[in-house]
Amino acid sequence: MSTTLRFGPELRRLRVEAGLTLTEFSAALNYDKGHISKVERGERSTSLELARRCDAFFGANGDLQGLAVRPGTAPESDSGTAEPPGGPSRWLVGRRAVLSAGTGALIDLGLNLGSRALSSTDDPLLPSFRMQFDQLRKLGQSTAPKVLLPLLETQTRVIAELAADARSSSRAPALLLASRFAEFTGWMAQEAGDSDAALGWTGEAAELARAGGDPYLGSYALVRRALVTMYGGDAAGTVALARRAQSSELPPRIRGLAAQREAQGHALVGNEVDCLRSLDRARELLACDDALTGAEPVIGTTHVSDPAAMSTGWCLHDLGRPKAAAEVLDRECRRLPPHALRTRARYGFRRSLAHAASGEVEHACAIAKDLLGVMPAVPSATVNSDVRRLARELSRFRSSRAVHDLQPALARVLAPAHS
Secondary structure, three states, X not given: OOHHHHHHHHHHHHHHHOOOOHHHHHHHHOOOHHHHHHHHOOOOOOOHHHHHHHHHHHOOOOHHHHHHOOOOOOOOOOOOOOOOOOOOOOOOOXXXXXXXXXXXXXXXXXXXXXXXXXXXXXXXXXXXXXXHHXXXXXXXXXXXXXXXXXXXXXXXXXXXXXXXXXXXXHHHHHHHHHHHHHHHHHHHHHHOOOHHHHHHHHHHHHHHHHHOOOHHHHHHHHHHHHHHHHHOOOHHHHHHHHHHOOOOOOOXXXXXXXXXXXXXXXXXXXXXXXXXXXXXHXXXXXXXXHHHOOOOOOOOOOOOOOHHHHHHHHHHHHOOOHHHHHHHHHHHHOOOOOOOHHHHHHHHHHHHHHHHHOOOHHHHHHXXXXXXXXXXXXXXXXXXXXXXHHHHHHHHHOOOHHHHHHHHHHHHHHHHHHO
């Protein structure tokens, strides 16, 4: 039986059992009564957004969403591909250089170098590279990823080669810094829309970290890979990768970031119970002293003051609870620094989407209008996935003047994705 024929009757059964008329139910979901009626009769297929909201309304914990997704397909996604079998297919900085440098570092310095600060070295070049890393990371908030990628790729190779020729006391810090460059390169590749390159550089970061004597940064690579699968719509893959990065011997910050990524994976399929449980775990881990006073550079976002809270708002929308999501995202977005344009766009569009889904169309358009103005400066394949979702959500309110006025700006941002 098709998903249309399975979803509609089940939705009607739940509505009738709850004692709700079509008028009452459609008003509660901010959907057109006629549209809901056609979905129930199997005359129109349901969108994933509507399935999520119905799921949340009836507390079905993903069951309705499961009926709305065809077997063997992933939920709606706009970018990202699964990692090819066997992991990244190529070495980007030179396998021989990394292994020769890493072997010497491990023999000479032992296995406990992961906690050593990257600037604590007798090589005069490394502090300069370390400062450059911070500057490039900040520049990534206001610059197109394709502009930064060539420099990031070159610098990763240069530092890895430097490690190969460095004195034993400098090899491990150099490799660890190269690992952070590689991880950031992967993130910029994902922002540029190249998921294969993102996975390749993320795998590279893990190898460099291991060669430098720090297995923890390698585990963080699992969290980064889970981000790629999340944007690819692979909920099961996201959860599996995130769980692998939560073993008890890992630092609390990595485990906390992994727990919030697991929550996002659960939210993709409407599993509210496991999602909220993972968010609670993330909140506890990220708030502990060990997570707040970890080694530099900071792992993960540096611009979101409360990652667990922001992820809660993100997940609530995917769980079909847009009003609750909007409340959280309103609060957390106000705490973002003004210069962090990429981060503001990422969570701001999710905030606009939550308000639109709540029926607050004019407010959603006002939020989006400001954000669309900065998108040319910080183009993002991942942010565009929410911009497309926003465009679909707003298409239900074509009679709105605010929606009509916003359409040209939305089209300009999305046009490159379809060229």
